Amino acid sequence: MSKKSKTYVQRAVNKQKMSDIELATLIFEYRNQSDHGTALIGASYLDFRLTEALVAFLVDDKDAVQGFLSYSFAYRTKLAYMVGLVNRDVRDAMDRIRDIRNHFAHEWSGASFEQPPITGWIKEMLQVPNIGPQLLMDQNENILFKSATANRFAYISAVFVLATSFRAIASHLRHRVCVLPFSKRSKNHG
Numbered sequence: 236m237s238k239k240s241k242t243y244v245q246r247a248v249n250k251q252k253m254s255d256i257e258l259a260t261l262i263f264e265y266r267n268q269s270d271h272g273t274a275l276i277g278a279s280y281l282d283f284r285l286t287e288a289l290v291a292f293l294v295d296d297k298d299a300v301q302g303f304l305s306y307s308f309a310y311r312t313k314l315a316y317m318v319g320l321v322n323r324d325v326r327d328a329m330d331r332i333r334d335i336r337n338h339f340a341h342e343w344s345g346a347s348f349e350q351p352p353i354t355g356w357i358k359e360m361l362q363v364p365n366i367g368p369q370l371l372m373d374q375n376e377n378i379l380f381k382s383a384t385a386n387r388f389a390y391i392s393a394v395f396v397l398a399t400s401f402r403a404i405a406s407h408l409r410h411r412v413c414v415l416p417f418s419k420r421s422k423n424h425g
Contacts, residue, residue: 265391270348271339273387277394278336281329282308284401285315291408292320308333320404324363328393331360335390348386357386366393 265273286304289311293300303314312333316326334356339346347353360366 270346270387273348273391274336274339277390278308278332281332281394281398281401282311284398284405285311285329288320288401288405288408289315289318291405292318308336325366325397328360328363328366329397331356332390332394332397348390349384354386357389360393361389363393366396 265276268276285308289303290300293303303311306314309330312321312326312329315321315329316323321329335353338353338356348357
């Protein structure tokens with residue numbers, strides 16, 4: 236990736252770049268959030284990491300990519316699926332996370348991770364292999380979120396697993412280089 240494009244990516248996606256320490260702080264912050272806060276922060280962070288992965292995957296062209304960044308979380312989820320960054324199961328899990336976020340965003344009182352329709356969406360989301368809370372637990376104990384309900388913890392776990400995966404994808408993709416014979420980066424036509 237060129238220096239100019241790297242600067243663009245940093246500005247467009249990482250306005251509030253999170254380090255591992257900041258991510259750990261975010262996770263522990265969940266304990267102090269209401270269900271509303273947890274749903275909104277989680278989906279926002281997942282969208283942030285999804286966007287980062289898409290920018291790393293898409294063509295290294297500021298003008299071509301910029302338009303995609305202004306679309307919605309739903310659009311970016313569909314785009315990730317269409318270009319093969321996620322499979323159908325992961326896309327469906329991300330759709331459920333978005334449904335949960337939207338429900339909390341529009342329900343000002345009474346919304347909870349333990350009430351329908353949230354409980355149904357959590358159940359659907361947990362059908363995706365390796366996305367559930369077992370990945371953040373040690374010997375079946377809820378270490379990080381002792382006060383969290385089962386569904387709230389499942390939501391946090393799914394967001395964390397997906398966001399971490401997107402961060403790894405973005406890191407991996409930033410190092411790819413096009414070497415087609417007619418590419419400017421090609422040794423024969425450099």
